[in-house]
Amino acid sequence: MAYVDSADRGRIRLRRSSLICPGDDTKLLGKMETVAADVCIVDWEDGVVPARKEEARRLTAEALQKAWRCPERVIRTNGMDSDLFETDVFAAVAAGVDSIMLPKVENAEQIIEANLLIDRAEQAAGREAGTVEVWALAETVQSVQNADAIAEVPRVTCLIFGGGDLGADLRLKRIQLGSNRTLGIHRYEYFYAYSRMITAARAAGIDIQVTGFTSYTDLDASREDAEISAQFGATGALAISPRQLPIYNEVFGPGADDLVWADKVLAAVDAAAAEQRAVVVVDGSMVDGPFIRNARFLRSLQDLIDAHDGSVG
Incomplete structure (x- = not known):
């Protein structure tokens, strides 16, 4: 089946x-x-x-x-x-x-x-x-x-x-x-x-x-x-x-503050990877796996919302 x-x-x-x-x-x-x-x-x-x-x-x-x-x-x-x-x-x-x-x-x-x-x-x-x-x-x-x-x-x-x-x-x-x-x-x-x-x-x-x-x-x-x-x-x-x-x-969707935070996290992760650093810090706080997954989810959900809103005008 x-x-x-x-x-x-x-x-x-x-x-x-x-x-x-x-x-x-x-x-x-x-x-x-x-x-x-x-x-x-x-x-x-x-x-x-x-x-x-x-x-x-x-x-x-x-x-x-x-x-x-x-x-x-x-x-x-x-x-x-x-x-x-x-x-x-x-x-x-x-x-x-x-x-x-x-x-x-x-x-x-x-x-x-x-x-x-x-x-x-x-x-x-x-x-x-x-x-x-x-x-x-x-x-x-x-x-x-x-x-x-x-x-x-x-x-x-x-x-x-x-x-x-x-x-x-x-x-x-x-x-x-x-x-x-x-x-x-x-x-x-x-x-x-x-x-x-x-x-x-x-x-x-x-x-x-x-x-x-x-x-x-x-x-x-x-x-x-x-x-x-x-x-x-x-x-x-x-x-x-x-x-x-x-x-x-x-x-139930990401708020503006949520997206600002998510984008900061994802940018910091990319920068750390480029510099071969394992430690990621955003706004003075350590950010590790769960926070990164959360940031990726928020950005993905917003992308889905944007795609839908764009398709219906």
Whole structure:
């Protein structure tokens, strides 16, 4: 099977922000063509009532024939235990989607089984084997416990942290993901799951997005929440509203100060190599391997952002 190989899984992708819309809403699907999200997610699961599932598939397929601004287009299917799942996978692959989001993933075996179905769908659609990637929506205590195995499954290139369902599974006194939080902006009750899942994702060489701040009109809090997630190591966040996208794109991308530092580090490394020096000093501080890798990552991510921005005008 020609799944996404380890080298490709580890490459840098533009996933600072994502935005989701129901697959049966023609107005919102039209807006998705031009939004500033790095990833556009079309929902066929909770966002679509049972009577309109087929209509959602049809409207999404029509919408995906147009040129979208975002680099990656994802469809969230109905659950893997649903009688809609097989039809969803074949329809999504035929529509030309880049990635399929599997909801409520609890273990690696579920994804392995789904991969076999995606194999068949790629063949039926005449698409190259292994080209459709998988996002695993981890939103239960079992998914947190099995995060390492889930992240390692072929095709999986992104985990997404689902705070609402996980909060219910943890039996929190009250699920709070917005401005109504009694503990303040910091999501203390989720920090173990954040660390567990982010570490699993990075060990597997894949990305991880977190659920964004649900009080989407509170942009200051949206920013602070994103900054916490970014410092934890998250790749990006799922926006609740388009107005959060500029914030997420900024916070999860390199800032001006970050780039100045990175360029200084890389220039100092080049100078040291030319002079056959092992010691690299930037602004009076010793810089070694981890700092150099960090600088290279920041510069590579910015180059990817610049290339995308240039391609969409």
